Amino acid sequence: MGSVKVILNRELASYFATPVAYIFIIIFLVLSGIFTFYLGHFFERAQADLSSFFNFIPWLYLVLVPAVAMRLWSEERRSGTIELLMTLPISTGKIVLAKFLAAWLFIGLALLLTFPIWLSVNYLGEPDNGVILAGYIGAWFMSGGFLAIGSCLSATTKNQIIAFILTLVVCFLMIVSGFPIVQDVLSGWAPLWLVDGFANLSFLTHFDAISRGVIDLRDFVYFLVLIAAWLYATVLVIDMKKAD
Amino acid sequence: MIQVSNLSKKFDSFCAVNNISFSVQPGEVLGFLGPNGAGKSTTMKILTGFLSPSAGEVSVMGHNVLKNPIAAQREIGYLPEGAPSYEDMSVISSLQFIGKARGFFGKELKQRIDSVVSKVELESVLLKRVETLSKGFRRRLGIAQALLHDPKVLILDEPTDGLDPNQKHQVRELIRNLSQDKTVIVSTHILEEVSAVCSRAMILAKGEIVFDGTPSELAAKSDFHNAVTIRLAKHSEVVIAALKKLPSVKSVSVGSDDQITVFSKDGQSILAEVNQVLQRGGCLLDELHVEVGRLDDVFRKVTLDDTMKATLNETKEQA
Numbered sequence: 001m002g003s004v005k006v007i008l009n010r011e012l013a014s015y016f017a018t019p020v021a022y023i024f025i026i027i028f029l030v031l032s033g034i035f036t037f038y039l040g041h042f043f044e045r046a047q048a049d050l051s052s053f054f055n056f057i058p059w060l061y062l063v064l065v066p067a068v069a070m071r072l073w074s075e076e077r078r079s080g081t082i083e084l085l086m087t088l089p090i091s092t093g094k095i096v097l098a099k100f101l102a103a104w105l106f107i108g109l110a111l112l113l114t115f116p117i118w119l120s121v122n123y124l125g126e127p128d129n130g131v132i133l134a135g136y137i138g139a140w141f142m143s144g145g146f147l148a149i150g151s152c153l154s155a156t157t158k159n160q161i162i163a164f165i166l167t168l169v170v171c172f173l174m175i176v177s178g179f180p181i182v183q184d185v186l187s188g189w190a191p192l193w194l195v196d197g198f199a200n201l202s203f204l205t206h207f208d209a210i211s212r213g214v215i216d217l218r219d220f221v222y223f224l225v226l227i228a229a230w231l232y233a234t235v236l237v238i239d240m241k242k243a244d
Numbered sequence: 245m246i247q248v249s250n251l252s253k254k255f256d257s258f259c260a261v262n263n264i265s266f267s268v269q270p271g272e273v274l275g276f277l278g279p280n281g282a283g284k285s286t287t288m289k290i291l292t293g294f295l296s297p298s299a300g301e302v303s304v305m306g307h308n309v310l311k312n313p314i315a316a317q318r319e320i321g322y323l324p325e326g327a328p329s330y331e332d333m334s335v336i337s338s339l340q341f342i343g344k345a346r347g348f349f350g351k352e353l354k355q356r357i358d359s360v361v362s363k364v365e366l367e368s369v370l371l372k373r374v375e376t377l378s379k380g381f382r383r384r385l386g387i388a389q390a391l392l393h394d395p396k397v398l399i400l401d402e403p404t405d406g407l408d409p410n411q412k413h414q415v416r417e418l419i420r421n422l423s424q425d426k427t428v429i430v431s432t433h434i435l436e437e438v439s440a441v442c443s444r445a446m447i448l449a450k451g452e453i454v455f456d457g458t459p460s461e462l463a464a465k466s467d468f469h470n471a472v473t474i475r476l477a478k479h480s481e482v483v484i485a486a487l488k489k490l491p492s493v494k495s496v497s498v499g500s501d502d503q504i505t506v507f508s509k510d511g512q513s514i515l516a517e518v519n520q521v522l523q524r525g526g527c528l529l530d531e532l533h534v535e536v537g538r539l540d541d542v543f544r545k546v547t548l549d550d551t552m553k554a555t556l557n558e559t560k561e562q563a
Contacts, residue, residue: 002347003345003347006341006344006345007345010330010333010341013333013337014330014332014333017332017333018332079328079330079331080324080325080326080328081328081329081330083289083294083324083325083328084324084328084329084342084389086293086294087292087293087294087317087320087322087324088317088342088345088346089314089315089317089318089346090314090345091314239296242294242295
């Protein structure tokens with residue numbers, strides 16, 4: 001696993017070598033603040049919890065995580081460094097994993113930096129910090145899901161814009177598949193197991209459960225399986241079309 | 245040691261490499277020549293395990309590149325086409341990254357980096373970011389990362405592209421001085437590089453090997469091989485006519501600046517006969533030299549002409 005760490009460190013360092021990291025973190029923090037306090041009516045609700053924060057975070061991630069994921073592989077393709085990387089004596093799987101982990105840790109760091117919101121709610125009232133912790137963990141796992149999708153789609157193209165849009169669309173579908181609008185379309189004709197299957201596929205179904213403090217192992221397994229599957233697909237895509 | 249057998253690579257309908265076989269021994273420096281799109285880079289990418297071939301086998305130091313790419317890649321130092329490296333890193337951290345990824349840490353890493361840095365003279369730019377480097381330094385960084393683990397097999401895709409004449413000379417010296425037990429493949433457009441660096445030359449055209457031999461054998465294929473070029477102090481049609489009549493002379497051409505080139509029949513040595521004619525004619529000479537052969541002339545002949553390929557195959561069969 002030494003080589004995974006080496007690549008992970010390089011990736012992390014490269015986030016901070018350019019303004020990308022700082023811009024991402026600042027925008028993430030500003031937007032999460034606006035969502036929580038204005039759109040989420042944090043004060044008006046007068047409830048000691050962070051649900052106004054966690055309700056918006058899937059939508060925030062929907063836009064921001066693809067922006068991190070788009071450069072994972074597209075950039076390597078465009079600059080030709082993919083050839084340098086893939087001819088090192090390290091397996092494709094390890095490289096894919098290392099790059100994913102670096103991005104996931106980076107997004108986790110941005111998430112941790114929202115701690116002032118947590119401080120505010122603790123100052124103002126007495127929230128259930130267990131539920132809040134669950135929410136944070138759930139949000140991080142969800143970002144991993146978005147990111148794994150983005151990793152795979154970014155591997156398909158050297159154009160970062162295309163990678164971004166593809167990822168955004170697929171992630172959007174992963175969110176809304178549990179929504180009434182999709183469910184209504186299906187429920188008229190599809191068998192119940194398919195309707196439930198679609199609902200279960202949704203990020204929101206699982207994230208909501210976790211962020212309400214209902215710790216069910218299956219919700220975490222869902223995200224882990226999702227991440228593993230999309231990373232495996234990334235390996236396949238890269239091995240298949242390294243050259244172009 | 246590199247062994248390639250029946251290697252083919254197709255991209256959709258385009259056949260980049262068409263059923264080629266060759267092997268390179270330790271101590272050999274093989275020059276890959278060929279026009280753009282001849283399949284040089286594709287072949288190199290397959291050798292390094294970056295691309296998988298459509299058909300055929302490749303082994304590097306006894307490791308099958310297809311079945312066991314990691315073991316093969318440990319033995320290979322590779323400079324990809326265009327010498328890509330991470331733009332946002334400094335030179336020193338790029339080298340550290342490559343070194344660590346190849347499993348070197350601490351003191352050993354530092355020693356190895358110091359050694360390659362002085363070999364390719366990167367000292368002055370160590371702390372600069374790669375994106376600010378000139379083309380020459382980038383290429384040298386690429387060569388440094390390929391040499392870092394002291395590989396037994398070196399595959400360099402256009403190592404001197406974009407370098408100035410001094411840097412070119414330096415890189416050629418470097419390749420020539422690599423220890424004798426290494427197997428080296430260098431691709432290039434520059435023909436004199438082949439005679440300067442390589443012990444063996446291979447010309448690819450349309451994905452096939454159209455020439456494989458030593459640089460001097462390559463030069464011998466030239467029409468200019470053993471031709472004699474002279475410049476008379478005074479123009480003399482009589483002498484030219486006499487030269488034309490010599491049995492071993494194929495033709496005589498007179499250049500615009502009165503330079504006379506006497507072509508030999510079948511590349512045999514004609515200096516003695518030409519010299520006799522000149523002495524008999526009592527000519528004063530401004531210049532006289534024997535041509536070794538012009539590589540660009542052979543290159544054009546070999547890569548453009550299909551009949552040449554046929555004769556080449558014939559001579560192969562005879563041998």
